[in-house]
Amino acid sequence: MMLIPALTASGPASAATTAPTPSPTLQVAPTLQAAPTISSPPDGIFIGNSTTTVAGTREVDQEIQLLSPTGQDPLCIVAPNGTTSWSCDRVPVPNGASVVLRVVVTGQTELSDQIAVSVLGAPIVLGGPSGQSASNGAVRGTGEPGASVSPVLPNGQTCLATADSTGAWACFIEGALTSGSVAVTASQTKASISGPSSSNDSAPVTIRFDVDRPAAPALTSPRDGARVSTAGTVYSGTGETGATVTVFAGPYSVCTAVVSGGAWQCSAGGVAAGTYNVIAAQQDEAGNLSGGSPARSVVYTGASATPAPSASATPTRPGATAVPTPAPNGDATDAPAAADTATPAPQTPAPTTPLTPEPGAAEDSDDPDDDMSALQPGNWSDPTRFTTAVISPFSGSGYPWLQAVLFAVGAVLLLAIPAHLLAGTILRARGGRPLWRGSSLAGRNRVREEFETAPSVRLNRWLLGGAALVAAATLVMLSGPIVSEPAYLRLLVAVVIALFLVNLVASVAPLSWSSRALKVDATITFLPRYLLLVFLTAIGSRVFGVEPALLFGLLGSVTVVAGATPAHRGQLATVRAASLIVLAVLGWFVLGVLPAADHVGTALLAEIVNTLVLAAIGSAVFILVPIGNTSGRSVLVWSPLVWVGLTLAALTVLFGVLAPVVAVWHSEGTIALLWVAAASFAALSCGAWAWQRFVAPTQV
Numbered sequence: 001m002m003l004i005p006a007l008t009a010s011g012p013a014s015a016a017t018t019a020p021t022p023s024p025t026l027q028v029a030p031t032l033q034a035a036p037t038i039s040s041p042p043d044g045i046f047i048g049n050s051t052t053t054v055a056g057t058r059e060v061d062q063e064i065q066l067l068s069p070t071g072q073d074p075l076c077i078v079a080p081n082g083t084t085s086w087s088c089d090r091v092p093v094p095n096g097a098s099v100v101l102r103v104v105v106t107g108q109t110e111l112s113d114q115i116a117v118s119v120l121g122a123p124i125v126l127g128g129p130s131g132q133s134a135s136n137g138a139v140r141g142t143g144e145p146g147a148s149v150s151p152v153l154p155n156g157q158t159c160l161a162t163a164d165s166t167g168a169w170a171c172f173i174e175g176a177l178t179s180g181s182v183a184v185t186a187s188q189t190k191a192s193i194s195g196p197s198s199s200n201d202s203a204p205v206t207i208r209f210d211v212d213r214p215a216a217p218a219l220t221s222p223r224d225g226a227r228v229s230t231a232g233t234v235y236s237g238t239g240e241t242g243a244t245v246t247v248f249a250g251p252y253s254v255c256t257a258v259v260s261g262g263a264w265q266c267s268a269g270g271v272a273a274g275t276y277n278v279i280a281a282q283q284d285e286a287g288n289l290s291g292g293s294p295a296r297s298v299v300y301t302g303a304s305a306t307p308a309p310s311a312s313a314t315p316t317r318p319g320a321t322a323v324p325t326p327a328p329n330g331d332a333t334d335a336p337a338a339a340d341t342a343t344p345a346p347q348t349p350a351p352t353t354p355l356t357p358e359p360g361a362a363e364d365s366d367d368p369d370d371d372m373s374a375l376q377p378g379n380w381s382d383p384t385r386f387t388t389a390v391i392s393p394f395s396g397s398g399y400p401w402l403q404a405v406l407f408a409v410g411a412v413l414l415l416a417i418p419a420h421l422l423a424g425t426i427l428r429a430r431g432g433r434p435l436w437r438g439s440s441l442a443g444r445n446r447v448r449e450e451f452e453t454a455p456s457v458r459l460n461r462w463l464l465g466g467a468a469l470v471a472a473a474t475l476v477m478l479s480g481p482i483v484s485e486p487a488y489l490r491l492l493v494a495v496v497i498a499l500f501l502v503n504l505v506a507s508v509a510p511l512s513w514s515s516r517a518l519k520v521d522a523t524i525t526f527l528p529r530y531l532l533l534v535f536l537t538a539i540g541s542r543v544f545g546v547e548p549a550l551l552f553g554l555l556g557s558v559t560v561v562a563g564a565t566p567a568h569r570g571q572l573a574t575v576r577a578a579s580l581i582v583l584a585v586l587g588w589f590v591l592g593v594l595p596a597a598d599h600v601g602t603a604l605l606a607e608i609v610n611t612l613v614l615a616a617i618g619s620a621v622f623i624l625v626p627i628g629n630t631s632g633r634s635v636l637v638w639s640p641l642v643w644v645g646l647t648l649a650a651l652t653v654l655f656g657v658l659a660p661v662v663a664v665w666h667s668e669g670t671i672a673l674l675w676v677a678a679a680s681f682a683a684l685s686c687g688a689w690a691w692q693r694f695v696a697p698t699q700v
Contacts, residue, residue: 035111036064036086036103043115047093048199050121054101055087056113063106066091069099077106093119095144097193120194122202123149123169123186134208134242134285137177140170141202143188151186152201163188173209181208210286213596214240215388215606216293217264217282219247220547220664224296224481232269235280237293238262238547238660240391243282249298250276261400262391262660275299291598294384296481380600382487385480386494387603389548389610390657392591400659401652407662408651414678416625416647418685420636423627425689468526468555472499472534476611479538479549490600494607501608502553502583502615509579510558510572518568526556537618546661550654552622553615557631570638573631577620577646584617584653617657620650 036058041047054075058064065074066088076088093099102114123143128135139151143163152158153173161171183204189197217239222228235247239259247254247266255268259282277295284290473495477488507524514522533552541549558576560568587609597606624632624647636643655662665671 033059033062033105033108033111035113036062036105037113038101038103038115041115041117043117045117046194046197047117047119048122048194048197050095050119051090051092052117052119053087053089054091054103055085056103057084058086058105060084062111064103065106067102067104069096069101070094093117093121095119095121095193118193120144120147120188120190120197120199122199123147123163123188125151125184125186125202125205125207127205127207128285129170129287132285133206134210134287136211136284136286136288137172137209138170138287139173139184139186139207140168141186142167143169143186144190144193147188147190147193149186149188150198151184153182153184177209177211179210179212181206183207208286210284210288213288213598214243214282214284214290215391215597216291216383217243217245217259217280218385218388218547218660219278219280219293219296220545222278222296222298225299226296227299227301230269230271230273230300232267234265234267235278236263236265236664237280238391238664239264239280239282240284243284243290245280245282247278247280248292249278249300250274252276254278261663261666263663265664271300273300291383291596293388294382294481294487380486380490381598381603382485383597383603384487384491384607385547386491386607386610387597388606390588390591390613391660393588393656400662401656403662404652404655404659405648407655408648410675410678411651412644412647414682416632418682420626420633421689422685425685425692428692465526465555468528468531469496469499469503472531472553472555475531475535475538476549476551476553476615477538478535479541479551480547487603490604491607494604495611498608498611498615499553499555501612502580502619503555505579505583505616506554506576506619507556507558510576513575514558514560514568514572518571520564520568521561522558522572523561524556525559527554530555533622537622545664546658548610548614548657548661550658551611551614551618553611554619554623566634566637569634570642573623573634574638574642574646576631577624577635577650580616580620580623581646581650581653584613584620584657587613587616588653588657613657617650617654621647621654624650 036056038054038056040055041052054066058078060082061080063077063079064086066076066078068075075091078086078088093101097118098116099119100114100116102112105111121144123141125139125141127133127140129138129140131140139159141149141151143149145163145165145167147163149161149163149169149171150158151161151171151173157173157175157177159171159173161169163169184207185201185204187198187201189199217237219235219237221236222233235255235257237245239245239262241259241262243259244256245259245264245266246256247268249271252271254271255266257264257266276298278298279292279295281292282290473492476495476499477492511522511524514520530552537550537552540546541551558572560572590609591606591613594606594609595602597603623630624635624643626632626636626643632643632647635646662671665674
């Protein structure tokens with residue numbers, strides 16, 4: 001019998017049915033993220049600024065980047081911050097008609113959004129003609145190439161300029177301008193970008209407008225008639241601080257210099273041998289051009305040294321060529337051309353407006369920049385050295401008032417007080433007899449009766465006064481060179497008028513005070529010796545190169561009747577000196593509002609005021625010196641404090657007026673010698689006074 005095995009659960013069939021079935025893998029569908037969006041600014045909008053704020057939405061866990069329209073680094077990257085909004089502030093955007101702003105998710109650039117906007121940012125205002133803060137009406141800046149730019153003043157005055165291919169633009173403000181500092185803004189438009197719209201206003205820039213034409217500079221060296229070498233010489237003078245002075249010798253533009261502290265100096269060679277009229281003109285920081293200084297005839301002789309390479313001497317006539325300086329050995333080929341021997345120093349900014357007169361220009365031209373008549377001598381309207389003698393305190397010349405006060409204190413301590421002590425010492429040494437006695441001029445031991453038979457001539461006092469006035473004016477003109485030009489006849493008239501005003505004020509003020517306040521009689525006394533002082537101050541100014549000149553302009557004094565007290569005389573002297581100081585200060589400030597001296601009338605007016613200032617303050621200083629019978633001694637006897645106050649005030653104004661020449665003395669080292677001389681005089685005077693006061697009495 002056959003045994004058939006039993007089928008059990010553990011058999012193959014069971015194994016097949018009980019084999020473990022692997023668990024199926026769960027497939028999770030990926031979550032789709034939303035792309036970021038740009039909600040601000042709106043698509044297609046015009047933006048009138050160079051920066052803007054871009055904002056929008058995103059997923060809470062997304063880091064987004066705002067891409068640069070120019071392909072550079074992203075404008076900003078915003079990390080997740082738990083919110084669905086994002087913002088990028090003040091992002092820079094370039095100018096353009098279609099500037100694309102695109103935002104993407106970091107690492108998933110397919111998640112993005114973009115808009116296109118038109119952008120035209122505000123232009124930039126740089127300043128005046130050369131980009132500086134001073135301007136004569138011109139405004140300069142940068143903007144979008146081809147855009148129309150409109151700078152605007154706070155009062156609405158504007159002008160229109162078109163930016164060139166580099167973006168530079170400039171224009172003159174329309175309408176009448178007044179000098180002063182104002183804040184200037186500008187906007188721009190460009191049809192291809194902004195359509196009818198314009199950009200936002202630029203940041204305000206303060207510009208100091210100066211529309212007043214500067215006075216002609218003064219040329220102090222070389223002197224009229226001087227002989228200088230063609231190899232090179234030094235030119236110097238005074239002018240408006242910050243202005244650029246150009247020196248001309250005939251057809252040559254010799255050299256340029258920037259005025260510092262009221263003084264300027266430059267050196268140059270390369271001028272051909274010959275005699276030329278040398279003049280100087282200046283252009284202020286705002287671009288205003290002055291007339292020419294009085295011409296000086298200078299003889300240029302053969303070169304004795306290699307011309308200085310730091311100045312320029314090129315002919316200024318259109319089409320003219322430089323005349324070379326002959327070489328010492330006579331070989332013209334070895335002589336450098338004038339244009340090559342004197343190139344202006346690179347640190348000196350060249351004026352933006354040509355300073356060179358053009359031949360053939362009409363003398364009566366209305367163009368303010370056409371200075372042919374001013375730069376060529378021989379006309380009634382030509383300037384003289386008194387046309388621009390004093391720099392107005394309104395000219396921006398930066399007057400060193402502290403220096404003037406220190407000089408005034410030094411002059412009182414080292415000159416005025418020691419002079420008073422020395423005069424008293426000499427007077428006591430002579431037993432009270434003056435150093436000079438007028439009676440000796442008539443001959444010793446002669447009695448009056450000897451001359452009684454001589455003819456007696458009585459001159460009209462007005463005729464005598466007029467003759468003295470003309471004589472004094474003629475002496476004042478000796479403080480500078482005089483040439484045979486019509487302008488110097490005008491100058492003589494101006495000096496006569498100025499001296500008349502100075503003497504009128506110095507007489508009327510104390511006479512009025514004596515009759516109304518003091519109730520005493522006073523008279524005007526003509527003092528011929530004052531003409532000698534007028535002569536000495538004028539000649540001294542010329543010999544020592546004091547420009548503006550130190551002048552004395554009084555012809556007489558005011559005296560009270562016999563029996564007047566020292567208080568009466570002191571008060572009258574105080575009023576006299578104070579009136580001269582006030583007159584000088586008023587005239588000085590009037591210079592700041594005078595019109596340009598480019599015609600006969602305005603030049604005459606300028607010369608009157610300049611001479612009045614110099615003569616008034618010079619006279620006040622001299623009469624306050626406390627020696628002899630001067631007003632200064634009368635004031636000192638009456639009130640030492642009043643004398644000190646008046647003298648300090650007069651000297652401060654004097655050194656303020658003479659600031660340009662003081663600056664020249666500083667540069668030349670002369671000022672140190674003057675301090676040493678003043679200190680030596682003070683030491684000798686005080687020593688003599690102390691000897692007589694304390695030592696001499698013990699030796700009797």
